[in-house]
Amino acid sequence: MPEPPPLDEPVAEAWFDGDLAPEDFRALGYRVIDAIANHLRDVPDLPVFAGRTPEEVARTFDEPLPKHGQEPARILDDWDEKVLPNATHNTSPRYFGYVMGSGTPMGILAEALAASVNMNAGGWKPAPSATEVERRTLAWLAELIGFDPACGGVLVSGGTMANVTALHTALRNAAPYDTTPRGLQDEARTGRFLVYASDHEGHVSLVRAVDMLNLGREALRRVPSRGDFTMDVGALRGMIEEDRARGDLPFCVVAQVGSVNVGAIDPLDEIADVCREYGLWLHGDGACGAVGAMLPEKRLLYAGLDRADSVSLDPHKWLYVPYECGCVLFRDPVTQRRAFTMEASYLQGILPDGYHGHDFYELGPQMSRGFRALKVWMTLKHYGAEGYRALLRQNVRCAEHLDALVRADPDFEPLHAPVLNLYCFRFVPARLRDDVDAHSEYLDRLNQAITDAIRASGLAFVMTSQLRGRTVLRLSICSHRTRLEDIERVFDDLRRLGHDIDRETGTAAAAAPVVVV
Template structure:
């Protein structure tokens, strides 16, 4: 039963705020302390929560202690624990104390900085922070506010793709006329994240005009410039208009890297917008040894990375840089009378409402600013390097076991592997080739590992083969968790394959 109406407190009483927020902080701290104990992948069945919940909202206020108790008993079992050190699926969603503190400040101040005048510090700090990260990546000055470009913080690269596609579309239609939209064509590889297809549809590109160009094992599944050029030549000959090319640094399926210099030249030859989706691996390029993967970025129109994936920045945070922000503003900008003001009309300030889909926006820059200041670039580099070191360790385990293969080259902290050998009967061997067998065995192995609750990985199908993806990079993940994952994989492989040999001890690769 809820509390009596007399217990109602002020919605924003400072003393109560301090008391109750301290309870939530304690709850979260305990969660992180115990997160390793939970099954990584939620074990609940669909609809479980409705049966545990009241049929209607409470009429009177309830005590926070009761609410947190329900979070513990009802909500946590329904979570797949992305912050578990045994989470190796998809890509990591990094979290850190510093980013959490920045998020607290963002939420607590609760400003809505859609234009400069609504909170000058929110806009100007965002200008500063995106330049900081751009300099960490050694981007050309043409992408920075301190040069001739600029950047913006979004929630995800999906938003960045919609906005840059809209800008490219509107630039083209100024010359072609509105009816020309049926002629516009978008290009990427078959490894590009599906969000590009979704974004293209949202801005009006016909589904038949989205080209997902096949990749091959011979190029480690990178997009081949010659194939892109050929596709654009064919489309141009048919009267279509090449519009937008998306290159990826660290594809979701396999971590592939597209060659920016060569693709940039193709884009220039056909006057198409080149966007670089570096959502995952772009963060690694703050380390000098990985910066090579951005060589050629000077030929791109835009670039996006997700600090919430690998730079310890709690969800959500995406950086987008443009060489010519005016193209974005021309497409997304609007100036209703009630938003007009002297600062905006002076053209000396940035109004971020004109850089995004929505009007309202959060003070994300505060989170990224606190993070960078609290840890420093050197520690952020060490964080990336430590994850890569763990990935090399796991890769060595896979290579040392003849039953497994590393399916695609590892460049960052993603290891894609397959179970390919083991005691199947000769009759079954005759029924399917090696690739089919490896895919079937790998699929079974992944199901066994994930259903155990002790670890969680995901999969991809690349070049027609089913691959298990081990994405290392959780904030709490240590060497012992990677070793434990490999022991679990060997344990389940032994159940799956007859006569499998499992060494009792693992020789740690230093």
């Protein structure tokens, strides 16, 4: 048998090193820290909204895929030249859109530290310290809002995934048959699985949740609300009985724990009584407002929160930490594990060892998870419970001050008393007060135009919303940097813009299109 031909000698190749030299990385890091520090220093004076069109922003980033690497210092130039000038500064004390926190300094540093170790917080073995930091953080969050610190829980991306996680767990634990093996396709299912929430203030993330669970959007039953925007519990009871008599399968009630428009808190104790009577899961959607329970002066509003089976809250909202970080807590940890546990040899190993800890991939929807807990843990340690109470009280005080300004001005209409840090009102010229309904379309357009104008000016980011069919100005005071003078400055500008736009357009503006900026 002939000898095989000799193998070709391997060609020596340069090994590509993806790391930076320590001194180069340090220099770039100092530059980044300087940029962050300068931004935090300057943000009170920056335009809150860039005021550029989607096409303009897209053109800024229209470049081909780099074939060869670029100098790191030049890449950082793009931050100053491209990214920051096209950013909306929700770090500003006058950012009042959506419900978005302002980003804590310790949270910023924590994000960099978490990225540096790059732990996958899905399992204990790849992330021992990250796992235990998250467990401790969850216990602290529960303690802050009066929930049992021995509860279960998991950090997720935000309120939507917190609600999806809670409703999935509710379905697994409250359905009249075991949905784990065959889900919705089991022959034991006799009707539709149903979820109940407020008709007005129920968050749109609940629609996403029933969508993702494939229950169908009609599975979300809207319960009438009372004059104060809280759920009518008598109506809830009647709907449950009617649906059960029809053969449907009610399994969960979602109570608002600080609603998205007005901060309404549903009567939690009464709803808990109904859920206990009918064997339903009670989920408290507190993404916007659950952390208000840490204020002793507000605690009565939250009576019954400790009876909820699950509660969602978003640290990236009213705890101010940088995006993204949501949270869902479960009163009974066993229910959480029952909903998500799974086995895989490549995750756990075949033979037992002494290093099996708390695996979050068995307790939520994600397998791979970032180290979200570090920024919450470090910020909680920085401010402490009392520091957080002081910051939340400042936001509530700002909402109350805004309400006082609105009520003292004949050209504004108050729509509710402030409960927490969210407030809605309308600009209604005094000349139209006697016949508001006849001018409803004009007033809708006028208030929309006011928000468009103040946003385009860069002074503040304000959005409209709807309260019972009316377009309203809505301020979410969710920044630890906001002061009373910011509220007064923005209110004065809203009033000036309202008068200017009303004077220029008059009632004829009802027929003119409003351009949303």
